[in-house]
Amino acid sequence: MLNLGRARIQGRQNRSMSFEGSDYADQKKNNDHTGKIVLVISLTAMCILVLKQSPTFDTPSVFSQHEPGVTHVLVTGGAGYIGSHAALRLLKDSYRVTIVDNLSRGNLGAVNKIFSENAFDAVMHFAAVAYVGESTQFPLKYYHNITSNTLVVLETMAAHGVKTLIYSSTCATYGEPEKMPITEETPQVPINPYGKAKKMAEDIILDFSKNSNMAVMILRYFNVIGSDPEGRLGEAPRPELREHGRISGACFDAARGIIPGLQIKGTDYKTLDGTCVRDYIDVTDLVDAHVKALEKAKPNRVGIFNVGTGKGSSVKEFVEACKKATGVDIKVDYLERRAGDYAEVYSDPRKIREELNWTAKHTNLKESLETAWRWQKLHRNGYESSSFSSSSLFSAY
């Protein structure tokens, strides 16, 4: 678990991080006894300081108490692509933030411990396995992870009186609607295990809300692209997920020569240039929608919102934008249609504009891809060189 905080009314606060089991001290052999004594004293002082900041020390941590004017948000899946961007934005806006992610396997006891040692006001629940292709290969993993994580989050929120939930859902819950654009009223008929499990998680939340006064916002994202404009974060899926990856990842891999080129499946759809059309949304706009949802969430109310631009771009347009952004003439092979792909998907963003006063301000295919490419070029191995290790956890498959 990683606690990061700034109080909204108090300005910047000390940050306290806890990486269980990762403390270490580097000691050199040294004949100078005085030097050793000084080192021991400094280390002891440092340990006391760290302990003093830890929630288990006598003085209660700021994270363990509700504070008027301060909103403490638990970000599940905060080590992932969207969750990490959301955490960064929340910190910028002076929210108090705690991140949970199961980089290693976890258990329910850990979740309870986290909730009992922290006073959360809200949870943004991003944690999930999230690749359509992988979900068709490992459906049980997807059903288990997505539904049971949501159950655990809800049960623990209820047990600890946490009042607000912002849930990451997806346009994959709509399946292949006959009519475009997709509104929040469009029937949800998902066609793959990922979309079906996400719909199940939504149903669990909706049923729970009927007898709870929790404030709930369900955000259904369309296709997320881009990365932090200041270059601090990017999208770095693990190499084994490459084959299931999203189109931006594939474009960047092709531009870097990791894969020989791109394969576009289907050129005879009833779209302007014959390739599939999707609604791409920049991650900066997406996290902005989360902050607005958090601000507008009300007890006893469930808000459901599409998060997209309302404008589709074709795969061909995407690839051209990617070529411009990377400066690489990516090799493209045009193949037959792939079963299960649908021609056109784009949102109707009217509801989120009218009710949350949100519109996509940063989404521009070429610029979003340029920003993401800058990060990709500087981080060829993703976050691999980073010295972080984490053991924070909850229900794992």
Ligand SMILES: NC(=O)c1ccc[n+]([C@@H]2O[C@H](COP(=O)([O-])OP(=O)(O)OC[C@H]3O[C@@H](n4cnc5c(N)ncnc54)[C@H](O)[C@@H]3O)[C@@H](O)[C@H]2O)c1
């Ligand atoms: N990326 C998109 O285009 C997109 C579109 C629609 C919806 N979403 C949703 O947004 C959310 C975040 O997606 P992302 O693209 O950032 O994915 P990601 O894979 O980058 O991040 C997900 C994070 O959740 C963590 N996680 C998974 N299972 C967990 C568990 N049992 N306990 C704790 N942590 C766990 C992972 O370690 C990972 O860090 C997901 O819920 C996904 O379904 C994403």
